[in-house]
Amino acid sequence: xxxxxxxxxxxxxxxxxxxxxxxxxxxxxxxxxxxxxxxxxxxxxxxxxxxxxxxxxxxxxxxxxxxxxxxxxxxxxxxxxxxxxxxxxxxxxxxxxxxxxxxxxxxxxxxxxxxxxxxxxxxxxxxxxxxxxxxxxxxxxxxxxxx
Numbered sequence: 489x490x491x492x493x494x495x496x497x498x499x500x501x502x503x504x505x506x507x508x509x510x511x512x513x514x515x516x517x518x519x520x521x522x523x524x525x526x527x528x529x530x531x532x533x534x535x536x537x538x539x540x541x542x543x544x545x546x547x548x549x550x551x552x553x554x555x556x557x558x559x560x561x562x563x564x565x566x567x568x569x570x571x572x573x574x575x576x577x578x579x580x581x582x583x584x585x586x587x588x589x590x591x592x593x594x595x596x597x598x599x600x601x602x603x604x605x606x607x608x609x610x611x612x613x614x615x616x617x618x619x620x621x622x623x624x625x626x627x628x629x630x631x632x633x634x635x
Contacts, residue, residue, distance in 0.1 A: 490551070490552065490553045491549045491550075491551075491552045492546060492550065492552070493510075493514050493549070494549050495507055495510050495547065495548045495549075495550075496545055496547040496548075496550070497523055497535070497545065497546060497547070497548070498537055498548070498558060499538075499542060499543065499544060499545060499546070500539065501539060502601050503535060503538075503546070504532050504536045504539060506529075507531060507532075507548050508528045508531060508532055508535075511527060511528055511531055511548070511559075512524050512525075512528055514550060515527060515550075515557075518552060518627060518634070519627025520552065520557065520622065520627055522622060522624065523547035523620050523622055526595060526597040526620060527557060527559060527620055529591070529595070530559065530591065530592060530595060530596060530618050530620075531548065531561070533559040533587075533588035533591055533592065534548075534588065534592075534616050534618075535548060535558075535561055536568055536588070537565035537569075537588055537616075538561055538565075541563075541565050541567070542563035542564050542565040542613070543564060543565070544564040544585060545563075545564070546561060546563035546564075546565070547559050547561070547562050548560070548562075549562070549565075554622070554626045554627075555621050555622045555623065555624075555626075556597075556619050556620070556621050556622070557619065557620045557621075557622065558616050558617055558618070558619045559617060559618055559619075559620075560616070560617040561606050561615065561616050561617070562604065562614065562615040563611055563613050563614065564612065564613040565614060566604070566612050566613055566614055567614070568601050568602075568603060568614055568616075569589055569616075571588075590605055592618055595618055596618035596619060596620065597617040597618075597621045598618065599616070599618040599619070599620050600603075600616070600617060601614055601615060601616040601617065601619060602614065602615055602622065604621050606611055610633075613634065
């Protein structure tokens with residue numbers, strides 16, 4: 489079963505917290521409780537960077553296709569981060585600047601990013617994503633909401 493969810497949030501320091509709460513609710517409702525904390529941590533790193541370095545709104549896309557959860561964060565800053573890993577040898581400021589990538593590199597099963605070309609109205613940017621694999625059986629479908 490595939491499931492997807494999109495969340496758009498403004499360039500506001502409260503945005504990553506709203507995204508984390510939404511992500512927790514969505515994953516729990518879909519029976520993916522085991523992925524909640526790790527997905528929330530990694531999403532928080534990416535959304536915080538979007539608020540910090542972008543000048544406009546950002547969006548998050550959750551895509552569940554058993555056994556992989558992919559979380560993508562898109563923003564309007566076209567600059568991709570340096571793909572080199574931070575290491576313990578790095579200067580403390582360098583390590584702090586790359587902490588999110590370092591955490592992604594250690595904890596995500598896969599991660600990457602790509603630039604987004606300019607759209608018709610001048611908004612371009614980038615998308616960074618990560619994947620988490622789940623070893624359990626497919627979760628039971630979420631119950632339908634009562635009308």
